[in-house]
Amino acid sequence: MEVGLKMGMKGGGLNHVGGxxxxxxxxxxxxxxLGLPGGGGSGEGEVVRKRGFSETVDLKLNLSSKESSxxxxxxxxxxxxxxxxxLLPCATDPAKPPAxxxxxxxxxxxxxxxxxLATQKGSxxxxxxxxxxxxxxxxxxxxxxxxxxRMYNSYQDLSDALAKMFGSFTIGNCGxxxxxxxxxxxxxxxxxxDSDYVPTYEDKxxxxxxxxxxxxxxxxxxxxRLRIMKGTxxxxxxxxxxxxxxxxx
Amino acid sequence: MQKKMAYSFPDEVLEHxxxxxxxxxxxxxxxxxxxxxxxIESWCRRKIFVGNCYxxxxxxxxxxxxxxxxxxxxxxxxxxxxxxxxDGWGGNILPWIKEMAGAYPWLEEIRLKRMVVTDESLELIxxxxxxxxxxxxxxxxxxxxxxxxxxxxSCKNLKELDLRESEVDDLSGHWLIHxxxxxTSLVSLNISCLGSDEVSFSALERLVGRCPNLRTLRLNRAVxxxxxxxxxxxxxxxxxxxxxxxxxxxxxxxxxNLAGAFSxxxxxxxxxxxxxVVPAYLPAIYSVCSRLTTLNLSYAxxxxxxxxxxxxxxxxxxxxxxxxxxxxxxxxxxASSCKDLQELRVFPSDPFGVEPNVSLTEQGLVAxxxxxxxxxxxxxxxxxxxxxxxxxxxxxxxxxxxFRLCIIEPKTADYLTLESLDVGFGAIVEHCKDLRxxxxxxxxTDRVFEYIGxxxxxxxxxxxxxxxxxxLGLHHVLSGCESLRKLEIRDCPFGDKALLxxxxxLETMRSLxxxxxxxxxxxxxxxxxxxxxxxxxxxxxxxxPDSRPExxxxxxxxxxxSVAGPRxxxxxxxxxxxxxxxxxxx
Numbered sequence: 001m002e003v004g005l006k007m008g009m010k011g012g013g014l015n016h017v018g019g020x021x022x023x024x025x026x027x028x029x030x031x032x033x034l035g036l037p038g039g040g041g042s043g044e045g046e047v048v049r050k051r052g053f054s055e056t057v058d059l060k061l062n063l064s065s066k067e068s069s070x071x072x073x074x075x076x077x078x079x080x081x082x083x084x085x086x087l088l089p090c091a092t093d094p095a096k097p098p099a100x101x102x103x104x105x106x107x108x109x110x111x112x113x114x115x116x117l118a119t120q121k122g123s124x125x126x127x128x129x130x131x132x133x134x135x136x137x138x139x140x141x142x143x144x145x146x147x148x149x150r151m152y153n154s155y156q157d158l159s160d161a162l163a164k165m166f167g168s169f170t171i172g173n174c175g176x177x178x179x180x181x182x183x184x185x186x187x188x189x190x191x192x193x194d195s196d197y198v199p200t201y202e203d204k205x206x207x208x209x210x211x212x213x214x215x216x217x218x219x220x221x222x223x224x225r226l227r228i229m230k231g232t233x234x235x236x237x238x239x240x241x242x243x244x245x246x247x248x249x
Numbered sequence: 250m251q252k253k254m255a256y257s258f259p260d261e262v263l264e265h266x267x268x269x270x271x272x273x274x275x276x277x278x279x280x281x282x283x284x285x286x287x288x289i290e291s292w293c294r295r296k297i298f299v300g301n302c303y304x305x306x307x308x309x310x311x312x313x314x315x316x317x318x319x320x321x322x323x324x325x326x327x328x329x330x331x332x333x334x335x336d337g338w339g340g341n342i343l344p345w346i347k348e349m350a351g352a353y354p355w356l357e358e359i360r361l362k363r364m365v366v367t368d369e370s371l372e373l374i375x376x377x378x379x380x381x382x383x384x385x386x387x388x389x390x391x392x393x394x395x396x397x398x399x400x401x402x403s404c405k406n407l408k409e410l411d412l413r414e415s416e417v418d419d420l421s422g423h424w425l426i427h428x429x430x431x432x433t434s435l436v437s438l439n440i441s442c443l444g445s446d447e448v449s450f451s452a453l454e455r456l457v458g459r460c461p462n463l464r465t466l467r468l469n470r471a472v473x474x475x476x477x478x479x480x481x482x483x484x485x486x487x488x489x490x491x492x493x494x495x496x497x498x499x500x501x502x503x504x505x506n507l508a509g510a511f512s513x514x515x516x517x518x519x520x521x522x523x524x525x526v527v528p529a530y531l532p533a534i535y536s537v538c539s540r541l542t543t544l545n546l547s548y549a550x551x552x553x554x555x556x557x558x559x560x561x562x563x564x565x566x567x568x569x570x571x572x573x574x575x576x577x578x579x580x581x582x583x584a585s586s587c588k589d590l591q592e593l594r595v596f597p598s599d600p601f602g603v604e605p606n607v608s609l610t611e612q613g614l615v616a617x618x619x620x621x622x623x624x625x626x627x628x629x630x631x632x633x634x635x636x637x638x639x640x641x642x643x644x645x646x647x648x649x650x651x652f653r654l655c656i657i658e659p660k661t662a663d664y665l666t667l668e669s670l671d672v673g674f675g676a677i678v679e680h681c682k683d684l685r686x687x688x689x690x691x692x693x694t695d696r697v698f699e700y701i702g703x704x705x706x707x708x709x710x711x712x713x714x715x716x717x718x719x720x721l722g723l724h725h726v727l728s729g730c731e732s733l734r735k736l737e738i739r740d741c742p743f744g745d746k747a748l749l750x751x752x753x754x755l756e757t758m759r760s761l762x763x764x765x766x767x768x769x770x771x772x773x774x775x776x777x778x779x780x781x782x783x784x785x786x787x788x789x790x791x792x793x794p795d796s797r798p799e800x801x802x803x804x805x806x807x808x809x810x811s812v813a814g815p816r817x818x819x820x821x822x823x824x825x826x827x828x829x830x831x832x833x834x835x
């Protein structure tokens with residue numbers, strides 16, 4: 001072995017594949033997605049509106065395997081969206097000063113300690129410090145995953161990340177989706193009947209809700225855990241989701 | 250054919266002699282002396298330590314050691330603490346419990362670290378081991394308070410239940426009620442990691458009151474300050490105590506009750522907890538401070554002046570865990586008050602902040618290294634460092650055995666000279682000849698690894714991040730560090746060459762972790778093929794590594810020696826060579 005060989009990577013320790021901490025920003029175009037409504041994902045940074053919910057986000061998980069195969073060939077060149085890489089907060093949001101892009105697991109402080117410190121400092125602190133880890137389970141999958149909701153800026157980000165995590169378990173054909181209107185029961189029923197898997201979450205009140213019915217920020221605050229249910233089971237949630245929606249408005 | 254020597258000891262005598270040999274290393278050595286010693290040692294070994302749950306199978310352990318009473322098993326690699334190991338990777342204890350349930354009905358102790366423990370496992374433990382006494386779950390996850398209820402209800406001889414830093418699904422605080430009223434054998438209870446749901450307090454009080462041998466009690470955050478006095482009055486014999494939230498409205502009666510209760514505890518040597526501290530209540534513990542040997546204030550958000558007052562009351566302190574609110578001034582006070590200090594851990598209060606929020610620099614550590622002659626173990630988070638400070642620390646404290654420095658910003662240079670910190674860490678390894686554990690940070694070139702390979706002959710565990718220039722760095726460590734057992738590396742430009750050239754070394758170590766480095770999938774396959782007693786796990790959540798050219802670097806790599814062969818519980822994002830490829834069939 002030639003020990004004298006230098007690799008010529010001075011100071012280049014950080015990341016052979018995803019050297020760009022802002023991986024997310026430039027990646028959107030190359031990411032293949034299904035069924036994104038035109039305005040998808042734009043709602044979360046905005047003012048919480050009273051419940052009209054005319055704008056909704058398509059949350060069908062893109063679990064079809066054919067989308068991912070197109071990526072493999074480009075993998076070397078493409079800056080891979082690693083689900084764990086944190087993202088700069090939305091640049092259009094003036095309330096949050098630009099946080100440093102965080103590297104996973106650095107500095108080496110355990111989550112338990114991070115969470116304790118964050119809650120001690122109070123809610124006025126930057127949300128980038130306060131992790132919001134929730135468990136994610138999927139019907140039929142043998143183990144749970146955990147995600148930090150603060151790593152994502154929108155339902156679409158979350159949807160993509162979940163698809164990556166659980167994509168190996170299912171080939172669901174989600175079709176293309178129109179706007180979802182939670183107030184319209186029959187439309188919702190159609191939706192749930194169509195789909196194989198639907199993301200649901202348990203909120204602070206202990207109720208199981210369909211993901212997507214509240215603005216993103218509100219969702220992050222109230223979500224305690226996620227469960228990716230079979231669509232047919234999730235139908236049972238629809239009436240309650242209706243009720244809750246109506247009560248809120 | 251030689252007859253058995255007349256003066257050979259009968260087995261019973263040997264067994265009696267062996268019973269005095271406690272350390273695992275020594276017992277392992279004893280078992281290698283000759284075949285009969287191997288056999289005798291095997292059936293009289295009572296305690297087993299398995300440093301990597303996948304290095305050996307439970308059946309193999311049971312076959313060799315049929316009379317075990319105490320088992321300690323570790324699962325995930327250390328970097329799992331920082332979320333680098335994806336969920337679902339493995340480390341489930343259930344297969345072990347199932348085998349042991351049948352083979353070791355008299356098992357008394359189970360100690361687990363970084364393992365997945367489900368309620369099913371806990372229920373099986375409760376059901377299977379009639380004389381079960383000790384359960385320690387350190388940094389474990391996967392279970393809920395229902396599992397704890399099963400343990401409480403069934404384990405009549407339980408002495409120790411310690412959940413340190415585990416992640417527990419807190420379904421209900423009522424699990425404590427499951428300890429029967431007739432149960433009185435509790436010696437140690439650590440529930441500090443339980444969530445914000447309050448544990449049933451009256452059940453806790455009654456439990457504490459009826460267990461006269463209780464010496465360790467660590468409460469969770471939800472137990473309010475005004476309940477402490479009542480607990481302490483029922484257990485004045487406590488040696489180790491952890492408070493809950495140490496905050497309440499300032500009231501003289503509450504204060505004096507608290508102070509009175511503490512002053513009754515003549516055996517108290519260790520305090521922890523102290524979440525949400527109201528500084529005005531700190532003097533309530535002054536009466537016990539002079540005897541304290543351990544103080545864990547690592548969650549206490551109190552300012553330097555309050556910390557200084559506190560530590561100046563603790564001349565016997567041996568172990569201090571604290572936040573960087575202590576600042577350099579506090580550490581200087583510590584250095585002058587606490588001459589018996591052996592271990593110091595300073596945690597960051599604002600790890601993600603860009604600017605320093607406190608005045609804690611390398612100077613604090615230098616002061617402690619100068620003032621505390623018995624200092625052996627350091628964990629220190631700070632934002633700047635210099636070579637001259639490190640050299641000073643090394644020269645002051647050649648007796649250091651654990652030195653873990655985390656300079657928060659990766660690749661931070663010496664702030665005085667703007668050079669790398671190679672020389673500083675070099676001095677540490679050169680002077681501290683008994684150094685067993687080292688964590689590096691800051692700007693470092695291959696040169697620091699040369700120093701480490703040359704001097705760190707007793708080093709057992711090394712953690713490296715954002716350091717080095719080339720494979721030469723890794724090669725220095727693998728070829729030079731004779732005692733190395735665990736090596737964990739992230740974000741370093743180390744590739745295939747050093748790894749393949751030192752493949753044999755890997756069999757002498759427990760494990761190697763490399764993430765965000767430059768090791769190719771091809772090299773992993775080759776290593777797996779050439780080294781049948783190594784499990785080479787490629788962990789990649791992006792896509793299967795064989796969907797890319799072989800020269801592409803893998804995301805994460807975990808290599809460990811094993812006599813159990815490939816494991817059967819790998820999730821989809823973990824690849825290991827299969828048997829076929831070893832035979833060249835694929």
